[in-house]
Amino acid sequence: MSMTSILLTILGIAIFVVGLLFSIAWHELGHLSTAKLFGIRVPQYMVGFGPTIWSRKKGDTEYGIKAIPAGGYIRMIGMFPPGADGRVEARSTSPWRSMIEDARSAAFEELEEGDEKRLFYTRKPWKRVIVMFAGPFMNLILAVAIFLGVAMTFGFQTQTTDVAGVQKCVISQSEKRETCKESDPVSPAQAAGLKVGDKIVAFNGQKIDEWSVLSDRIRDTIGPATITVQRDGQEKTLHAVLKKNAVLKKDSDGEVIPGKYVSAGYLGFAAQTEIVPLSFGDSVVRMGDMIENGVDSIIALPSKIPALWDAAFSDGERAADSPVGVVGAARIGGEVMNLDVPAQNQVAMMLFVLATFNLSLFLFNMLPLLPLDGGHIAGALWEALRRNVARIFKRPDPGPFDVAKLMPVAYVVAGVFICFTLLVLVADVVNPVKIS
Structure with missing residues (x-):
């Protein structure tokens, strides 16, 4: 590989990383803005994970960037309600119970005077749905805007x-x-x-x-x-x-x-x-097809694990529609910059990769599983259903649904996601998806 090729590869990876960070920040901005709109206190808004490399506090929120550009988060006070006994933390020898109470305790860290009226769980279910949906929805907006822009100005x-x-x-x-x-x-x-x-x-x-x-x-x-x-x-x-x-x-x-x-x-x-270039109508139709294909890909993920394993640890061929992680997408960004095509083609392809990534973020986060946003949305909807049923039948208000009780399941789901992410990472390193 020549020095020019190496530099172009580095440039492509850098461009993708910048796009990735912007997509994450844009996602978390959706959560942050709606949380503040509904009066929920947000102590932290962070892009990335790991050690903090830069932060600044404005108002009651610390804004910062962390070292590993693989995600982001905001911290909201009172994500989970107190236990049935009214306590934030209860001691237990059960490991499952400890998971629940540890999560509950973490939700009330940095509790300050006056925060009793600024807790996430005290907001009406529809407001909590909006806060949790706003993040993935921002990714969907970005994906649609980029896709329509590329389709109508450049084309396919x-x-x-x-x-x-x-x-x-x-x-x-x-x-x-x-x-x-x-x-x-x-x-x-x-x-x-x-x-x-x-x-x-x-x-x-x-x-x-x-x-x-x-x-x-x-x-x-x-x-x-x-x-x-x-x-x-x-x-x-x-x-x-x-x-x-x-x-x-x-x-x-x-x-x-x-x-x-x-x-x-x-x-x-x-x-x-x-x-x-496509017309607006044709672009919308193509975008609909892209979303439909994305949904099909999410559903088909389990069935692709055996082939992904073979591609990572044996002589299996890496399929063109194989799941790709952040590392694989960054490598694709580097390959795009090395293609012998006009610069406008490279720009369009990079933007299309970014649009696809944002669509994947939207679809993945909408899965009704904790710790994903869709899990919190499902919890809020279930609470609204319970309370409405109780109101119709004139029963006592069951109170907020204790999402913290699902934390053991969330840990299992997170463990599965981590294992899958590691498998994709290995495949992206040893047998990457290539473009032509």
């Missing part, structure tokens, strides 16, 4: 109806070879006289201006077909006989599914690709 690589190459023979895509054999039949495109540079404008007499429509029409046709092309400024009609072939299967969004094949009509040419 899109297949067109222009011909970039013509296949000489019919080869099943499942064979994964490019060289023709003598036994392979001539491709319909080659036999019809399709040439590189042609622009397909109609198929069987029907006008075509989108690759997805043309692709579906070709797949649905086996036998004679007419193909109208623009060549040298003139329209020319070609006659082809499409053959049945094994081609990659498409999902409901029209995207091909790697490794899965179906029998369909086959013409035999490669479509030209170009970067095309």
Whole structure:
């Protein structure tokens, strides 16, 4: 690796780290602003973990940056209510009970005179939901803003109806070879006289201006077909006989599914690709697809652990859709800066990585599990449900839901997350996801 490549890699990593810190600070700002709006005292607002490298106190909040840029937090007074006996801390020989009371005690650290009216748990459930949801929501706002900005000003690589190459023979895509054999039949495109540079404008007499429509029409046709092309400024009609072939299967969004094949009509040419800015409507649709794919990825995480383990500790191939951690994303940032593409492409790709990271933060934090934000949201919603049911049936108010009782579960969840994070870290170091 040359010195220039090393410097570009370092620059890419540095840019990602700055974007990461901003995303974390932006997330915590959502919690901080809404907590202060509802009169909750917040002693600390920190970006990062570990030793504090800079801090400054303004009002009753200490703002600071810590050494490890892997997260952040705000500390709110009274995250958990006192115990059933009204005490903040109770002694117990049970390790599970100790976890609960330690968490309860920590929630009341730095309690000052007048804080009785500024405790988190004393706020109405809907206010607590807003405070905990505000953090992930800030990441969602940032992801949407970046994505729409990139989509509408720069665009995405899109297949067109222009011909970039013509296949000489019919080869099943499942064979994964490019060289023709003598036994392979001539491709319909080659036999019809399709040439590189042609622009397909109609198929069987029907006008075509989108690759997805043309692709579906070709797949649905086996036998004679007419193909109208623009060549040298003139329209020319070609006659082809499409053959049945094994081609990659498409999902409901029209995207091909790697490794899965179906029998369909086959013409035999490669479509030209170009970067095309999207309209606002198309950008919103693409953003919706991105969110849907993100949700599917979160659900599929457990199923990807075996392949991730093989990639980290054996000869397993690292899949392109494999989970990536902070280290892996930083490496991707370094690779982007080394790509032999225009600077605007690099900027767009870096912004897209940042948008994807923020969307992941939103989706992950919305899981209804402690210690994630979604766990506190679920607790507040459960409390609101209990109190409303009690009011309807004229029963005594059950009081605040004691989320602290779920801390043993939170420790187990945190342990699972830590193990998963370490596994991703090892895979990102020894067998990283690469881009091209």
